[in-house]
Amino acid sequence: MDRKLKVILNYSSQIAKERDLKKVLLYLTNLAKEIIEADRCSIFLFDKDRKTLWTIIAHGVEKIEIPAAKGIAGYVFNKGEILNIPDAYKDPRFDKEIDKKTGYRTKSILAVPLFNRKQEIIGVFQVINKLNGKHFTKEDVELLSHISLYASSTIENAILYEKLKKAHEDVIYRLSHATKFKDPETQNHIIRVGLYCEVLARELGFDEEDVEIVKLAAPMHDIGKVGIPDRVLLKPGKLNEEEWEIMKKHTIYGYEILKESESKLLQIAAKIALEHHEKWDGTGYPHGKKGEEISIYGRMTSISDVFDALTSERPYKKTWSIDQTLEYLNKMKGKQFDPELTDIFIKNIDEIYQIKRELKDES
Ligand SMILES: [Fe+2]
Ligand SMILES: [Fe+2]
Numbered sequence: 048m049d050r051k052l053k054v055i056l057n058y059s060s061q062i063a064k065e066r067d068l069k070k071v072l073l074y075l076t077n078l079a080k081e082i083i084e085a086d087r088c089s090i091f092l093f094d095k096d097r098k099t100l101w102t103i104i105a106h107g108v109e110k111i112e113i114p115a116a117k118g119i120a121g122y123v124f125n126k127g128e129i130l131n132i133p134d135a136y137k138d139p140r141f142d143k144e145i146d147k148k149t150g151y152r153t154k155s156i157l158a159v160p161l162f163n164r165k166q167e168i169i170g171v172f173q174v175i176n177k178l179n180g181k182h183f184t185k186e187d188v189e190l191l192s193h194i195s196l197y198a199s200s201t202i203e204n205a206i207l208y209e210k211l212k213k214a215h216e217d218v219i220y221r222l223s224h225a226t227k228f229k230d231p232e233t234q235n236h237i238i239r240v241g242l243y244c245e246v247l248a249r250e251l252g253f254d255e256e257d258v259e260i261v262k263l264a265a266p267m268h269d270i271g272k273v274g275i276p277d278r279v280l281l282k283p284g285k286l287n288e289e290e291w292e293i294m295k296k297h298t299i300y301g302y303e304i305l306k307e308s309e310s311k312l313l314q315i316a317a318k319i320a321l322e323h324h325e326k327w328d329g330t331g332y333p334h335g336k337k338g339e340e341i342s343i344y345g346r347m348t349s350i351s352d353v354f355d356a357l358t359s360e361r362p363y364k365k366t367w368s369i370d371q372t373l374e375y376l377n378k379m380k381g382k383q384f385d386p387e388l389t390d391i392f393i394k395n396i397d398e399i400y401q402i403k404r405e406l407k408d409e410s
Contacts, residue, residue: 058077058078058160064204069104072201073104074119076104079174079190080309084175085157085175088105089105089108089175090103090161090171090202092104092170093169099114100112100124101113103202109240111145113145118268119142123159123173124160125215125219126258127162130156133183134155154173154176156173157177157188158173159188161195161198169199169203172194178289217315220266222270230269231374232269233408233409236408239403242402243402250391250394261315261344261347263312264319264344265316265348265352268319268320268352271301272301275300301321302320315344318344318345319342325341325345328382331383338385349383350392351392354372358372359408403410
């Protein structure tokens with residue numbers, strides 16, 4: 048079989064199995080390097096905010112970032128033309144700076160633009176130094192153009208996926224905070240509770256999908272507060288017994304809002320809304336569930352939610368110190384909280400405090 052065809056078939060099966068963008072692109076650059084017989088390859092992407100081209104993949108060097116108007120990659124990016132240069136040092140468009148920094152000696156360069164579906168240029172695929180001192184051929188140009196088409200659509204799909212994922216997260220965080228004007232809880236409290244649960248989920252050995260689910264489901268724990276009348280939700284000071292009974296219903300309202308969806312995320316969020324005030328010893332609400340009758344998701348959210356409340360400032364209390372908080376968690380282990388989860392929580396307290404510090408409440 049033709050050597051090039053063999054290389055292509057070999058890489059296609061690896062690429063088909065891979066979902067990680069960087070790995071797919073690394074396979075594509077390795078494929079280009081082998082069939083075009085070049086020494087190095089790199090894929091530059093355009094950063095709109097910084098107006099630079101940066102290497103998402105680059106053989107032999109750390110990340111490179113250059114002004115989008117500079118060098119061969121900059122030219123190809125701006126003009127949308129393919130450049131096949133036999134001797135870079137004889138071309139005035141070539142920027143020698145990178146060679147100076149890396150100690151590499153560039154000779155021949157082949158660079159093609161990467162287009163998205165709207166035919167906008169999103170980056171540049173570049174191969175450097177044809178082996179054995181030769182120049183890149185017409186066939187190389189054709190091969191690299193084909194590989195670049197594949198690289199472009201892979202990159203575009205990954206960008207789209209990331210955008211969707213961000214939008215999805217944003218919708219959850221914002222709607223979870225629908226009581227924003229009535230509830231002292233902050234947007235960041237909601238996000239943090241999810242992030243603490245993420246730490247617990249990883250420690251418990253959840254798979255990636257379930258880690259992501261619990262991270263996004265836990266923030267919806269108080270969504271049922273939208274059903275609590277203002278006279279209760281907005282009341283300053285202590286609630287009387289009748290008002291407290293109404294307040295407790297936010298767990299059931301949350302469950303009612305979220306249940307019966309086919310989405311696993313919402314099914315788990317419904318459970319969390321219902322169970323996040325249940326206690327390990329059975330003294331919680333609304334149903335007084337005990338121990339493992341409370342789902343693992345409810346137990347994880349309960350400790351995360353309480354921890355975040357203790358370590359946050361509220362109109363009626365100051366922030367608790369680390370020692371005070373740890374003492375409380377230990378005291379409540381086996382009473383309010385799942386004992387095993389409490390141990391895991393405490394074991395990971397540094398990472399959890401780190402989240403707390405990074406995602407402070409705006410004052
Ligand atoms: Fe709650
Ligand atoms: Fe909360």
